[in-house]
Amino acid sequence: MVEDSTLRSPGRRLTKQRRLILRILESRRDHPGALEILEEAKKVQPSISLGTVYRNLKVLAEQGVIKEISTLGEGSRFDAQPVPHSHLVCRRCGKVIDVPFDLSETLDAEVSKQTGYLSVSHALTFYGVCPDCATEAERKRGWATERDEKSEEG
Ligand SMILES: [Zn+2]
Numbered sequence: 216m217v218e219d220s221t222l223r224s225p226g227r228r229l230t231k232q233r234r235l236i237l238r239i240l241e242s243r244r245d246h247p248g249a250l251e252i253l254e255e256a257k258k259v260q261p262s263i264s265l266g267t268v269y270r271n272l273k274v275l276a277e278q279g280v281i282k283e284i285s286t287l288g289e290g291s292r293f294d295a296q297p298v299p300h301s302h303l304v305c306r307r308c309g310k311v312i313d314v315p316f317d318l319s320e321t322l323d324a325e326v327s328k329q330t331g332y333l334s335v336s337h338a339l340t341f342y343g344v345c346p347d348c349a350t351e352a353e354r355k356r357g358w359a360t361e362r363d364e365k366s367e368e369g
């Protein structure tokens with residue numbers, strides 16, 4: 216296979232890969248993980264590795280271009296939507312959805328005022344059990360929060 220990228224510096228190649236990864240992430244609304252992004256990236260660039268995808272996702276997250284969402288053991292998920300919003304993660308299947316209403320934007324200003332930190336932002340992630348993962352019995356019990364669940368155990 217003829218590789219035109221051999222003439223380019225490693226840095227430039229990295230930039231091209233990063234742009235590909237970002238474009239894939241921007242086209243999706245389902246908060247994919249590194250493996251899912253790798254699958255799509257391979258259609259364009261078959262030689263791309265999971266390590267490369269992961270490294271570039273980390274850099275993009277550090278730069279604040281994308282958001283990294285922790286799923287408690289299922290591996291990080293990623294989001295390129297620029298509008299600030301919170302996430303809700305299923306503790307069982309790791310599915311990530313956007314919280315469908317706006318949470319107080321005054322939080323950042325309040326934290327800044329109280330601490331003296333500048334350029335404050337926040338990442339709020341909720342964890343729960345999605346309707347697909349909850350059993351019939353659990354749905355019948357109808358506990359809405361983890362605290363409800365715990366209080367029923369004793
Ligand atoms: Zn689930």
Ligand SMILES: [Zn+2]
Pocket residue numbers: 246294296300301302312313
């Ligand atoms: Zn999101």
